[in-house]
Amino acid sequence: MPLNGARARRDQIVHLATTTGLASVEELSRTFGVTASTIRRDLAQLTADGRLARTYGGAMALVAHPEASLRQRTGEAFEAKRAIACWAASAIRTGETVLLDAGSTVGALAHELRTAEGLTVATTGLTALQELADVETVQVECLGGTLRPLSQSFLGPLAEAALERMTFDRVFLGADGVTAEHGICEADLRQTRLKELMARRAEAVYVLAHSAKIGRRPFHTWVRLPPGWTLVTDAGADPHEIRALRAQGVEVTVVEEA
Structure with missing residues (x-):
């Protein structure tokens, strides 16, 4: 036609x-x-x-859809997510304890960690659990809580209580959108609360988001992150948005697709 x-x-x-x-x-x-x-x-x-x-x-x-399911998002920006995940995996050191959020990009990071040794990985996401369930060299901790089917993630008071008993060297968060003005955008208020708790329990905070999410504000709920967090994105990100984020004190790492 x-x-x-x-x-x-x-x-x-x-x-x-x-x-x-x-x-x-x-x-x-x-x-x-x-x-x-x-x-x-x-x-x-x-x-x-x-x-x-x-x-x-x-x-x-x-x-x-007001919010795409994890299944819908898995194939989105595949090469960019893989490049972001590879960079994030290279930042992790043997012996560290890291916290992984739910989401497709963080799930790609979990896949990269299948060859890691001597790590403890805690997660709120089913994808990370599935990727690492059979890896004997990685100790896996599931935070538990209430399963949110759309995002394949655990949240709620049980997950929050588990977080209070642990600290982490690094946390890797996903996002539905990222802006210099507001930080990271999420579809659910319970997710924003949980991500804020996750960030507070880690020494270093990373947000993994491919370029289509930079400058986007698809929802009206936002995560307040502590100063000094790092955004890891790909080279397709809007340069104006990147400059604005850096002006706000955000450390931005731009990776190239392989």
């Missing part, structure tokens, strides 16, 4: 992504009768305009 004009085609791409949740380059190319490179240019422009979020091999609508 070829369309006259890039603007009309891009409007239809947003409509399809909104109604289906995800849209691949191959599907869009067939639907609109244009080349894959044309679709990639469309997706790049729509992402720059804030109308779509790029995924691994396609795009997803920013407003298709």
Whole structure:
């Protein structure tokens, strides 16, 4: 169904992504009768305009669901997440005790830790538990609590009580959005409280977020982090947002995809 004009085609791409949740380059190319490179240019422009979020091999609508499930997010920005995870894994030292949040990027970090030795890893996320459950050289602590199915994470008073009994060398947090003005954005107030407690129990705080999340504010609940936290993102992040974050005292590490 070829369309006259890039603007009309891009409007239809947003409509399809909104109604289906995800849209691949191959599907869009067939639907609109244009080349894959044309679709990639469309997706790049729509992402720059804030109308779509790029995924691994396609795009997803920013407003298709109030909050994307962990399953939906797993394939999003795959290479960027892997690069972020590799950098984060290299920051961890043998013998440390680290705390992993839930989320797909932190889950990618857990995967990188499968070859680690002499670590203690505590987590609130099912993905990290599944990645490390059979790794004999890593001691795994599950904080427990109430399972939140959409994010595949544990939270609530039981998780908070467990945190009060431990301290950590490093904590790695995920985020639904990151801004210089407010910090990190989450969909659920219980998540913001838990992340603040996690940050307070660690000597070093890292937020792992790929570039599409930088400058985004999809929800109205925010995590207050202690000064001196580190954002780890990829090279696609808006330079203006990066400068603003650094002006607020945030240490920003930008990694390159392999």
